[in-house]
Amino acid sequence: MPFSILIVDDEILTLNNLKKFLEREGYEIYVAETGEKALEITSRIKPDLILLDLMLPGISGLEVLRQVKEKEPNTVIIMMTAYEIIEKAVEAMKLGAYDYLLKPFPLSELKNSIRRALETLSLKIRIQEHLNTEKGRYYFGRIIANSAKMKEILNIAQKVALMERTTVLIQGESGTGKELLAKAIHYHSPRSEGPLIEINCAAIPENLLESELFGYEPGAFTDAKKRKIGLLEKGNEGTVFFDEIGDMSLNLQAKLLRVLEDGTFMRLGGNKPVKIDIRVIAATNQNLPTAVKEGRFREDLFYRLNVVPIHIPPLRERKEDVIPLALFFMSEYNRELKRSYTGITPEAAEALEKYSWPGNVRELRNIIERIMSLNDDQEIRYHHLPVEIQKYKSTGAEKMIQQTLQSEEWPTLKELEEKYIQNVLEYTGMNKSKAAKILGIHPSSLFRKLKNE
Ligand SMILES: Nc1ncnc2c1ncn2[C@@H]1O[C@H](COP(=O)(O)OP(=O)(O)OP(=O)(O)O)[C@@H](O)[C@H]1O
Ligand SMILES: [Mg+2]
Known part of the structure; x- marks a missing residue:
């Protein structure tokens, strides 16, 4: 879709010349000879850019600028002005005009100014779009961290994201945000344009996991008709996220260790080593040192993974995050469920903060969703809370x-x-x-x- 430009000038000759020139440049052009008409067209078609003469009969160029900026702050405005009233152009810049051109100006100057303005605009659009993409969803800024502990974790994660080959081991109870953090690291690393392969080691049965990971050559086993490219290979130049790594069998752990050590492996039934370049992020809700002591996890693999260890503490150990998280989920569910909640009452907030959150952030998110889908209210109130959480409010008697x-x-x-x-x-x-x-x-x-x- 071409960018649309509205030209506003009371000199018909100028108007037509500019229109012809810009149409040839490939823009979609609208024209107005007065400020009134300009405002009317703007509210109807919302042009990307307005080329606005300052001296207009009726309402002035500055007034048009002011009104447009108020209603459509993203519209880019370039002012055109005669030398005699240059101080007005300065005022226009203060009101949010992008640029001004002194009449008469060469068309090349106009062309450059428009190109620059539209580049800025498309950058803005791209940032907006970006917020709705995968990368945007896992933006570090969307990980709520009010407690000192979480702030420190984000700090480390942001640094390690930039070290593109460094292995990260994320540990924490179920629902503490391990997957969220792993994805944020990938999408903020130099590998963000590369693939992110997620492998849930607990969900795939052992015999399948091996062929899924390494792939196979035709004839490797009875059903192997064609070559299959494994997940490790698919992750080349990207990140491979091993979720629930504590559940991987000892046999596969040994094979994975070999891959991590020499960056090569063989497809099942193959005899040529395949070279890969991946960053590994692993996560688990098990206590790996204990698993090592009990012989369920290989010590050498543990040390190989534990290059940058990140422990996400359970929510009950960072109560300062509870209310900010609840409010964050509230704004998400406002959008999703078309609600208009604005806050949490003090009694409800007290109980939420005191509760022990065995299911951590996931449990909090689910509870906020449940409350907001069942009650169309303005605030989350004490009586909305599940009984197990209500218990945590100090009673009237205590107070x-x-x-x-x-x-x-x-x-x-x-x-x-x-x-x-x-x-x-x-x-x-x-x-x-x-x-x-x-x-x-x-x-x-x-x-x-x-x-x-
Ligand atoms: N700090 C946070 N800010 C915003 N949302 C969060 C935060 N921590 C967790 N969440 C949200 O909580 C939910 C659970 O997080 P996630 O799936 O990352 O947890 P997990 O540690 O991988 O859990 P499990 O061990 O059960 O797989 C997700 O919806 C996630 O987006
Ligand atoms: Mg997870």
């Missing part, structure tokens, strides 16, 4: 006792009771039968107490 103990004067038992009843009532939204249940008394006794009998 009240704390407050009372901190105050100078000691209340009487009756005063304390009144205050407690009031708190429970507030908590239940003044629902007396719910309150009576919490207090462990019959509703009629609660009524009596409230009437101060």
Whole structure:
């Protein structure tokens, strides 16, 4: 699709000349002789670029600029101005014009200015598109890291991403973000244009994994009719991500070690070594040193992989990440589920932070999704939370006792009771039968107490 340009000038001759010239350059051209018409065309067709004369009858060029920038901030505007009013051009630049041309200008100058402007524009478009691609999804900036521990991890990961051959071993409990980090490393490495091959060692049965990894030559076994290129070879010049490496069999571990050590291997049934250039990232939720001690994981492979070890701590050890993560997922599900949540109430936030998150970030994400699909509300509230998380809020009683103990004067038992009843009532939204249940008394006794009998 060609770029579209709107030319705004009250001199018909100039207008037609520019139109002809730019059409020959391959742009789609619209024209307007007044500011009013320019605004009307802009809101209708949203041109990529506007070539705008400053001196217009009716509303001025500057006013057009101001209004366009307000409504369509991405539109590029090049001003055309006579020498006498050059100070206006300066003002226009301040208002966000991209460039200005002093009339009369050679067409080559116009051509260059437009080309530069559109290059900037397509760069912007590319950045926008980029955010919607694989690479954009695994952008380091989208990994939430509020805790010092996570910030440090991102720091290391960003550095190691640039060292294109360095092996990385990512360890952490299930759901802590190992896969996310591995992908971010690949997409920010010099290999990002190369392939990223993901191999889940736990999901593929051992006999299959071997032929998947190394590929085979025809006749290697009964079913091998044609040559098959294995995953290692497919990952050439890219990254191979071994997920759940702790689940790889000892036999395959030995073979993988050989590949890592000499960068070559043989297809099954083949006799010629195949050379490959890959970076390996491995991840596991097992404790590999323990697996080594227990003889389930080869010590030599462990040391070969453990060049840059990254341990992602469980979420319960970095509680400062809980609310930022919850808010991040909230904005994602707002978009996906067409909701308009704006926050989390303090009671809900407290419970979320105190909960122990055995399923880590994945569990948090699932819970936010569940709450937002079941409730069309503005805020995530305490009563939206699953019961196992609700338990983690300090109860009204705990809070009240704390407050009372901190105050100078000691209340009487009756005063304390009144205050407690009031708190429970507030908590239940003044629902007396719910309150009576919490207090462990019959509703009629609660009524009596409230009437101060
Ligand atoms: N710091 C973070 N910022 C944003 N999203 C995160 C973060 N950490 C994890 N997630 C999200 O949490 C979910 C789980 O992450 P991921 O799949 O990377 O975990 P994992 O450690 O590989 O888990 P498993 O061991 O179970 O395979 C994903 O949806 C991921 O995008
Ligand atoms: Mg994973």
